Amino acid sequence: MSTQTAEPEVPFLDMKDPNFSLQSPEARAARDKSWYAKTPYGIAVLRQAEANKMLKDKRLRQGSWAWPDHNGVHSGLFYDFWGSTLINYEGADHARLRRVHNPAFTPKVVESLKPRFEQIAEELIDGFIERGECDIVAEFTEPYAARIICILLDLPEVEWKTIADWSSTIGLALGVTIKEELPNIEQAMAELNAYADAVIASRRANPQDDFVTKLVEAADERQALSELELRTAVVNAVFAGMDTTRNQLGLAIYMLVKHSDQWELLGRDSSLARPAVEEAMRVAPTVTWVTREAIEDFEFEGAQIEKGTTIHLITESAGTDPHAGSRTTFNIAGESQSHFGFGGGIHQCLGHYLARADMAEALTILTRRITDVTLTPGAEWLPETGNTGPTSLPIRFRARGDQ
Template sequence: MNEAPITDLNEAPFLDVADPNFSIRSEAVLAAREKSWFARTPYGIAVLRYDEINKLIRDQRLRQGSYAWPAHNNAVGSFAEWWMRMLLSKEGADHSRLRRLANPAFSPKLVKKMTPEFQNMANGLIDSFIERGECEFVSEFSEPYATMVICSLLGLPLDEWERLARIAVDMGQALSVTYKQDEELVNDATDKMFDYAREAVALVKRNGLGEDFLSYLVKANLEDENALSEQELYDMIVLAIFGGIDTTRNQISLAMDTFLQHPDQWTLLGKQPELARAAVEEVMRVRPTVTWVTREAVEDFSYQGLEIKQGTTVHLFSQAAGSDPRAFENPEFDITAKRCPHFGFGAGAHHCIGHFIARGDMTEALALLAQRLKNIAYQGEPTWLPDSGNTGASTMPIRFDKSAVA
């Protein structure tokens, strides 16, 4: 007989997501998901099941809640200030205006146009290590690849990738539960990223505007500062660089780790590279880099008997939803299975604006990697960012059969 659903916040399981050792894939999270659709956390409540997340992520009584992340961590400085100003933290008319300006640069048409570039970048990186039969996957593939894609998207020189990647890695510490202890590093990196954005804009203005995303934003600012102010211009550039590098680098490393745990699936993908698009979706279901999506209540309301007060932070645990047995009869990793949509890119008004680019570049990367790197295995222990918030590998030493044949 099923137990009555919990409706009293004090009776819900507690998950200490503020603990740097907390893992969103832990037995504690799975046990909490079985006991209740929600849990208490130091930051508010966490929603653990697929159906509830699917409804609440689009609920108009909730706004995007990540804007409060610096405040949750008592963090201040340039990153926190930028985070509060930029597109992801905006609502209503401002959010719609900024999103309209950025949308054309992330269209499916652009992804199709860039596909040969994605393939050339991926093959070039693989060529640099395939004869050795080993590599450090993050520094030799996922990081340079993610950064080169963003450089190409923004019309920046590809040889800038290493400089930008270093800055993005340090900025990315802000999205971990260790943000406060890394605050000085994060703010220094943010200052450097804004310096780079100013340099890039000055260069575009000197050389003349092109057809790239950066030129498009500069043109919008020059034509009408009410459409896009100087500050919004730089904020948007920093978001495009940082967001594109950090999430794609981490997601590709998580994909490789997932396939290392499922070598039969890697072999299948190598034989049937047309499964790469489905593989991206399946990886993001079981091992998303964005492990939770945040909302905040804009009014008091009741949901499934739970009273949620205005201002309550609501974390939607996309990681837990991806393996919820109520939504997935067989949640094991399978790139051939038909699945419900995952929440790795969010949903609703704040659905990730760069999802077409991310899906496109990861699809090409996984298809080529699986075809060219045979019999992959770990060669030493990988190192990881904390397993919550935005996660991924810091280092990933792997080996594979030596080959130069595509």
């Protein structure tokens, strides 16, 4: 008689359903039962300890490259772009591209831009503060994120709305509705590609002291970039820098509005701005999962992982995991707790210094200038899988000092 113990039943989560939430009771029950769940895409890691181990496991590679294929998209402009982005390169090619990109995102460069972050935030708030209400996405987070990208790439700030529209549409490719949205995504890709080509041609004709010129020099003088990689670098800087910052800043504002005591705490103490960004990314990350792929067969914590398996590390679930002693509540003044909203390991988000700094500046100024903030009807959201966040978030408020 065999004495082998049967493998415990593993929960299944339908992450392909646009209406499914990774913060639902079903997802919480799955985390209580098991460190992972099966999904239509592979497996989802729900607990912090196992997610942290997998971020460093050399038997895994970056897995995001397969996202279009998982959703039935096997060709096209987005498919070509996505396959040539920095995040989906490995080994020597990844290191080469990262070296080319690094100079634009150093702490020194970011610190030099902070006065402009403050100027943009103040200007945007001036535009709606007298009304006592606004759509904080349309009137603040979106123009703020897009204008910062214009500054970083030395693009005309008046073009921010066009850049924001392209980026928002392309961002739909990172959600579970990619197939349905593909015609719009492809159109936005075509227009952004043409725009990037024009910017590159302009820098070739008239070099400047900016990031795009440095990319052009890397391609032309050092052959460190192919022509496709050059265009992809410009497109990705525009798209990723705008879309994820808009979403994450909107989520941070949403959490602070829901927890009015935290809004007031930050309004009194600007030193809590950076902790507020980290706390929002822990409990309400725009990047709902970080993806890896097995490059060999192996056993992990009792599970047999086959080569080619896609593994989604669920950011919010791991960040609020009670098995790791994590808080399930939102507290910007609490003890710092880990998250991996920016990924980890060699694939950590290249622009994390910039994102942390510009979001902290925005939250500081918002909470300093307005109070008694409440949500009003009409909020609209991206699905709570893939990349998420509010696409419309109406609020009502009072200017500080008004009676």
